[in-house]
Amino acid sequence: MQVEMNHMEYMPDMDVIESDIMDRVQKKMKAYDYNCYTKEDVIRILNKEQMSIEDFAVLLSPAAEGFLENTAHKAQLETKKHFGNAVSMFTPLYIANYCENHCVYCGFNCQNKIKRGKLSMDEIETELQTIASTGLQDILLLTGESRKHSDVEYIGEAVKIAAKYFSTVGIEIYPLNVKEYAYLRECGADFVSVYQETYHTDKYEKVHLSGHKRSYPYRFYSQERAILGGMRGVAFGALLGLGDFRKDAFAAGLHAYYVQQKYPHAEISFSLPRLRPYINNSKANPNDVHEAQLLQVMLAYRLFMPFAGITISTRERAGFRDHVIGMCATRISAGVKVGVGGHEEEKKGDEQFEIADPRSVKQVHEAILNRGLQPVYTDYIRV
Amino acid sequence: MSDKLVIGGHEFQSRFILGSGKFSLEMTDKVIKNGGVEMATLAIRRANAGGEENILDYMPKGITLLPNTSGARTAKEALRIARLARELGCGDFVKVEVIRDSKYLMPDNYETIKATELMAKEGFIVMPYMYPDLNVARELVDAGAAAVMPLGAPIGSNKGLMTKEFIKMLVEEIDLPIIVDAGIGRPSQACEAMEMGVDAVMANTAIATANDVGLMAQAFKKAIEAGREAYLAGLGRVLNFKAEASSPLTGFLED
Numbered sequence A: 001m002q003v004e005m006n007h008m009e010y011m012p013d014m015d016v017i018e019s020d021i022m023d024r025v026q027k028k029m030k031a032y033d034y035n036c037y038t039k040e041d042v043i044r045i046l047n048k049e050q051m052s053i054e055d056f057a058v059l060l061s062p063a064a065e066g067f068l069e070n071t072a073h074k075a076q077l078e079t080k081k082h083f084g085n086a087v088s089m090f091t092p093l094y095i096a097n098y099c100e101n102h103c104v105y106c107g108f109n110c111q112n113k114i115k116r117g118k119l120s121m122d123e124i125e126t127e128l129q130t131i132a133s134t135g136l137q138d139i140l141l142l143t144g145e146s147r148k149h150s151d152v153e154y155i156g157e158a159v160k161i162a163a164k165y166f167s168t169v170g171i172e173i174y175p176l177n178v179k180e181y182a183y184l185r186e187c188g189a190d191f192v193s194v195y196q197e198t199y200h201t202d203k204y205e206k207v208h209l210s211g212h213k214r215s216y217p218y219r220f221y222s223q224e225r226a227i228l229g230g231m232r233g234v235a236f237g238a239l240l241g242l243g244d245f246r247k248d249a250f251a252a253g254l255h256a257y258y259v260q261q262k263y264p265h266a267e268i269s270f271s272l273p274r275l276r277p278y279i280n281n282s283k284a285n286p287n288d289v290h291e292a293q294l295l296q297v298m299l300a301y302r303l304f305m306p307f308a309g310i311t312i313s314t315r316e317r318a319g320f321r322d323h324v325i326g327m328c329a330t331r332i333s334a335g336v337k338v339g340v341g342g343h344e345e346e347k348k349g350d351e352q353f354e355i356a357d358p359r360s361v362k363q364v365h366e367a368i369l370n371r372g373l374q375p376v377y378t379d380y381i382r383v
Numbered sequence B: 001m002s003d004k005l006v007i008g009g010h011e012f013q014s015r016f017i018l019g020s021g022k023f024s025l026e027m028t029d030k031v032i033k034n035g036g037v038e039m040a041t042l043a044i045r046r047a048n049a050g051g052e053e054n055i056l057d058y059m060p061k062g063i064t065l066l067p068n069t070s071g072a073r074t075a076k077e078a079l080r081i082a083r084l085a086r087e088l089g090c091g092d093f094v095k096v097e098v099i100r101d102s103k104y105l106m107p108d109n110y111e112t113i114k115a116t117e118l119m120a121k122e123g124f125i126v127m128p129y130m131y132p133d134l135n136v137a138r139e140l141v142d143a144g145a146a147a148v149m150p151l152g153a154p155i156g157s158n159k160g161l162m163t164k165e166f167i168k169m170l171v172e173e174i175d176l177p178i179i180v181d182a183g184i185g186r187p188s189q190a191c192e193a194m195e196m197g198v199d200a201v202m203a204n205t206a207i208a209t210a211n212d213v214g215l216m217a218q219a220f221k222k223a224i225e226a227g228r229e230a231y232l233a234g235l236g237r238v239l240n241f242k243a244e245a246s247s248p249l250t251g252f253l254e255d
Helices: A021-031 A039-046 A053-059 A062-083 A121-132 A152-165 A178-187 A201-207 A216-220 A222-228 A245-262 A291-304 A318-324 A361-370 B025-035 B075-087 B109-121 B134-143 B164-173 B187-195 B213-233
Strands: A086-094 A138-142 A168-172 A191-193 A208-210 A233-236 A267-271 A309-312 A331-333 A374-376 B005-007 B010-012 B016-018 B039-043 B064-068 B093-096 B125-130 B179-181 B200-203
Touching: A021 A216, A021 A245, A039 A053, A039 A062, A053 A062, A053 A245, A053 A291, A062 A291, A086 A121, A086 A168, A086 A361, A121 A152, A138 A152, A152 A168, A152 A178, A178 A222, A191 A222, A201 A208, A201 A216, A216 A222, A222 A233, A222 A245, A233 A245, A233 A309, A245 A267, A245 A291, A291 A309, A291 A318, A309 A318, A318 A361, A361 A374, B016 B025, B016 B213, B025 B213, B064 B075, B075 B093, B075 B109, B093 B109, B109 B125, B109 B134, B125 B134, B134 B164, B187 B200, B187 B213, B200 B213
Parallel strands: A086 A138, A086 A331, A086 A374, A138 A168, A168 A191, A191 A233, A233 A267, A267 A309, A309 A331, B016 B039, B016 B200, B039 B064, B064 B093, B093 B125, B179 B200
Antiparallel strands: B005 B010
């Protein structure tokens, strides 16, 4: 049997940048004892105007779970202050689902027998045209993590086409080196999402059995490399339900906090994916992260970093999504397909996970209006 | 009585400038009417010409548009956005916003001066948003600004005139309209700014997040007018008993 690499090392050709953020996050996360906080701690910090790192720790504690209503009111005020009524809309487009990683929780993992495929440039153009015709101006391009089947040039060409139709182009692909991010930025991408999945290094090793994703530090420093490559904004998140979600949520928040401090110009956002069932694993579930816990994490992010964007995933049901926009979430996906293509072209590859909110752009638009909020299609200019 | 606000040769009756980024668009018309607003900002990054929920479609005819360069991190980027605004038919006014800080959204005064100079050269009527620093304000005058827009408090904070003393210096020394932008959370704060001689007030969050948006717009209108009138009237002499010395200090002088 092949011996897999040490997950705390880099593979050849992976950029190593100068940063101490990983060590700082690790240290704080290890020291985080969420059971040590009391009701009194929660009440005290809910009266504060600005949340420190220590306060953020309290907000994520079991003690704070009993104060969701108060926290939600406070979060809503912050969201209004910073974002007013605006709720941004976007959709993802999966252009390929080949993957070279073996991640035990993911439907795209290389051991999972699903239909694989990738879109040709013509197909990408047709899909993008179809999506653009719904009025959307913000697109997120996704691939599985395969440098072999979906190399940087392929993604770059797709980005160039996307930039013709959309004012905002984001990418959620495998982690890249600084130069590669710079290349995709030149092609027209401005936002990068990379999720650490779990910040707990031992757990990380156990669920990332093989592939380049096994390197924890390379993934951890993706956002910094993206910013160094000229990207305007970066998204952070942990896959909730995979490990100890309180620690993971805490670490993701700190990760974002330190990156913003080091690169004050970078736009920061969070996503909060929960584990979902996928093909050949219909039982996958987010374990102890129920809706209440998910909301608790979202509210904690809002109060800790009131200026940060928070995206609400189609992994969640419509009723949940419609209530968190304006309260803490600021960005919502609509008209979502998580298979490869499938908007106009016939689906060329299977889905990454099951979605819970299949509503169209128009339906989500109406839902936003019904909440007394303002759907925003474009909030970015490529300059 | 003719008391007009003049910016770049254009005259305005209203001294209430509306920020538009945080509203539900369908409220725009009502807020503008109730507030007697003649000039409203709009973020070019939000303009969605020909698309869904385009803010330009909601702006009533006759309103003077003040496009802002929100999203720009450098003077050059701001200039590109200003040019785009012109192409979109937004006119020659432009509010310079150069921000390189995603947390506090503090304007970058240095890049703002550079942007002002670049835009003024291209014939824009340039209204820079700035952190109130007298030296910077003087440089903005030299760079060709048509007005200066100091912040009262961090944007969206509704904290009022936290920078009051520094804005007073601008009112005193700068021979351009001074417009307080950002931080004004309630009509009384807008009134206070006008009383001290500021030429106009811009507000957005305070109105957009009110329970009754239309009524709040009206309240701001009245407060701004009241403050202006108080300024023009000259604030009354405030009796200060302590200053009334019991024995004259200058009685020794010969006639």
